[in-house]
Amino acid sequence: MEPKLWMAGEPRTPEPLCELAGRALRYGDGVFVTLACREGILLDAEAQIGRLTRACERVELTVPETAASVSALLDVLRSIGARGDGDFVVRVQVSAGPSGRGYGRSGDDSWELIEVSEPPSARECRVAVAGPDLRLPVPALPSVKSCSALAHVLAAREAARMGVHELIRTADGRVTEAISANVFWTAGDILRTPAASLPIYPGMTRALVLEVAGQVGLEVDEGEHDGASLAAADGVFLTNATRGVEPVAELDGESTRWPEPLARLAAAVDEARRTRGTRL
Secondary structure (H helix, E strand, C coil): CCCCEEECCEEECCCHHHHHCHHHHHHCCEEEEEEEEECCEECCHHHHHHHHHHHHHHCCCCCCHHHCCHHHHHHHHHHCCCCCCCCEEEEEEEEECCCCCCCCCCCCCEEEEEEEECCCCCCCEEEEECCCCCCCCCCCCCCCCECCCHHHHHHHHHHHHHCCCEEECEECCEECCCCCCEEEEEECCEEEEECCCCCCCCCHHHHHHHHHHHHHCCEEEEECCEHHHHHCCCEEEEEECCCEEEEEEEECCEECECCHHHHHHHHHHHHHHHHHCEEC
8 A cells, every 4th residue: 555644734745754753753762862062062972972872772772873972973063064163952862763553663773863953041940849739741761861752741831831941740749850850959058859769860960960069068968858848948950951050040939049059069060061071
């Protein structure tokens, strides 16, 4: 039977791109990482490519050559005209290769999608904590950045309805993570964050915060914390690859402070990311 396709309001003949992207479109069958480039320095490049490789192993996909190393990624970025002194975001996705319909793959073949886009604009970050009556779905593989991201999409829609930028999930009363970021807060000189054993995606910036916290006199408490602990915080911030350390300006409608130790922590994390970054 000749393949038939209806797309975006009209009948079409199947095109190579549609066939290639079939499993990613139908099932979210793929993984990705996101990197920031600042003034031509690709941040966390080695760590992110390593994480992409491990994610591919986790979901049993081969890593395409162009996404298997930092040098290969840099070659791609240069070939598509990424500015060597620019600020931008790079998204590297590995998706399962084309196969027939149905959940079963025909093999572990894969293909890469490497995109360059503008960095996010600065914001006065407003955050709310999801209450027990708000039943948000949890990603099927929390520790893997899967292309099946409907749980995050639905959480982002709820955040928009609430008039906030980010919504912090809870699981059985324990704080877990925001929609697209890890969460930290302080109580005096104690820096608290949910444990990686909880259903979270433990990002690279999160790992760096944990590494340098002691340099600014903060003791890390990585564990299971309830919403009351977060509500009583001296200062709160989020972390992800594109925004780095982002102060929370408002939590559940209340303005929050930005203690001096957190300003020093943010500066130390930013310096470490730049020092360890890779020049485009």
